[in-house]
Amino acid sequence: MDLPSVTTSVDGTIPIEALLFQGEDLLASQDGVGLYVGNDKLPSHQCGTSHLSSHRLFYIDSPHPTRRSFSLNLSLVKKTEYYAGLFTSSPKASLFLSSDSSDDLSPWTCSLCGFRNPPGFSAVCGLCGVPVPTPVQNLVPKSRSSNACTMCTFINHPSLATCEMCDSPLKRDGDGPSTTSSLLIKLSFRRGGDKTFYADLKRALMTKAWQSLMTPHLEPPQASLGTSSGISHILSLNQSSQSTSNVSLSLALQDLQALMVKAKHMVNLADDLSSRLSAVESTTNNNGDFPEGTSSLLSDISNLAISKPPSLESTPITLExxxxxxxxxWLKELAVELSSVLHGIQVKKSDSDTSNPDLLPLDRLWVSWNRARGVSLIPPSTFLDVLPHLESITNMRIRIIGQSSIKVLYTPHFSLPSISQRISQILPQPLTPTSFGTSERITISLSQLLLSEVEMSDGTPICRDDWESAIHVGVGGGVLETKYYPNVFVDYVWDGHSE
Incomplete structure (x- = not known):
């Protein structure tokens, strides 16, 4: 059993939206659809997706989308029936088709300009106005051989009802429908969605959107429009398309300009808010009275990057x-510029309780520098090339903390001997990463890395109480914070070792 000849093959690998014509809308889609022709199941079309548009019905086969996919014009559907299914039988939508091709709604391509015209009764091309080519078979008059006898093939007169030679009844054009005049296709819904799809199908058949392509638009002729065909029509269409693009571009540029004005207003508002909060903070610090909620508000604003960035003393330096x-x-000049940014950070954060300006991760320094430069941004590679020149200008140094890959910029205050000396002053009290980070105004992760680095150094003043790997009576194994105590083993002389 094959598909009816009224179907048109399509490429199922193309998205369904690209297969639609201008003015054709996609109404519904349903997967898990199989096909019947008449009452016989079509074995080659049992796993596919059915798409319904305002003009056509598509079947996209899942196993073979290029060979077994097709479309069907809704104008050929004369009647529909719905079967809700019973037990193991799936719901089905029956489409009764007419093979009468007198109302040809198939799309056609203009032989002159190549424009793909949508299906309809338009007699001319929609772009260049060339008339639709008439099929040759339509120009040939109907032959008298149509009244030939089916038994003896004798050509009888059209007015005769029986054959002159064998008296067999002759077939007339209007003697009832032939076997090909009425066709039946059934859509079997294996995964549901039948009711919604059938309702959309009935609505599309009642709307008959394809008839809008048949009805000519009766508009009064206008001299300014000129001819509606030929080269002048193509040029006018191109000019109209170009003017539409220009209008769209102008509107887009206006929106962009309005957005830039709004962004500038937001930046000014953020600067004003930051300056007011800084004034409130300085006033409260002098009076010793801090309003409730101000600390959390300042922290939130800092996280949103609203705080005012360090300003440069001059114009940002570029290679040009x-x-x-x-x-x-250029790298040396950038190092001088970066030193001024560092100075601004240290001055601004000297009284801060949230971070220490003497120990800066490189990513935060790079962000602060780019914010100060504005639009003249510095890439990370150039930033890393500038850092070695910074050591000859300031007292800041670069190092990798412990065995991690974290690079920081630090002052002598955070050198290894200075950290060891401050730790010795805190002992013999137990020392934890949290308490050390609080006293040094650094994060807990950095505090843990610094303590590990001091612990691994020669003559370390601390010794780890590794609670994490110990088993405690009544507690069992647990994850608690590591504590550090004075290293009382540093002066011991062990057997087998010389002093």
Whole structure:
């Protein structure tokens, strides 16, 4: 059993939206659909997806989308029936079709301009106005051989009802429907969705959107429009499309300009808010009275990056400003600029309780520098090239903490001997990463890395009480914070070792 000849093959690998014509809308889609032709199941079309548009019905086969997918014009559907299913029988939608091709609604491509015209009764191309080519078979008059006898093939006169030779009844054009004049296709819904799909199908058949393509638009002729065909029509369409694009571009640029104005207003508002909060903070610090909620508000604003970035003393330096575009000199000038940013950070955070300006992760420093430069951004590679020049200008140094890959910029205050000396002053009280981070105004993760680095150094003043790997009576194994105590083993002389 094959598909009816009224179907049109389509490429199922193309998205369904790309298969639709201009003015054709997608109404519904349902997967898990099988097909019947008449009452016989079509074995090659039992796993596919059915799409319903305002003009056509599509079947996209899942196993073979390029060979077994097709479309069917809804104008050929004369009657529909719905079967709700029973027990193991799936719901079905029956489509009774007419094979009468007198109302040809198939799409056609213009032989002159190549424009793909949608299906309809338009007699000319929608782009260039060339008339639709008439099929040759339509120009040939109907032959008298149509009244030939089916038994002896004798050509009888059209007015005769029986054959002159064998008296067999002759077939007339209007003697009832033939076997091909009425066709039946059934859609079997194996995964549900039948009621919604059938309701959309009935609505599309009642709307008959394809008839809008048949009805000519009766508009009064206008001299300004000129001819509606030929090269002038193509040029006018191109000019209209170009003017539409220009209008869209102008509107987009206006929206962008309005957005830029709004963004500038937001930046000014953020600067004003930051300055007011800074004034409130300084006033409360002098009076010793801090309002409730101000601390959390300042922290939230800092997290949102609303706080005012360090400002540069001059215009940001670019490579084009350096004579002969000397990159080495440019890096040195950038190092001087970065030192001014560092100075601003240290001045701003010297009284802060949230971070220590003497120990800066490189990512935060890079972000602060780019915020100070504005639109003249510095890439990470250039930033890393500038850092070695910074050591000759400031007292800041770069190092990797412990065995981690974290690079920080630090002052001598956070050198290893200085940290060891401050830890010795805190002992013999138990020392934890949290308490050490609080006293040094650094994060707990950095505090843990610094303590591990001090512990691994020669002559370390601390000794770890590794609670994490111990088993305690009544407690069992647990994860608690590591504690550090004075290293009383540093002066011991062990057997087998010389002093």
């Amino acid at each position: 400003m350096i004579k002969n575009r000397d990159e080495a000199r």
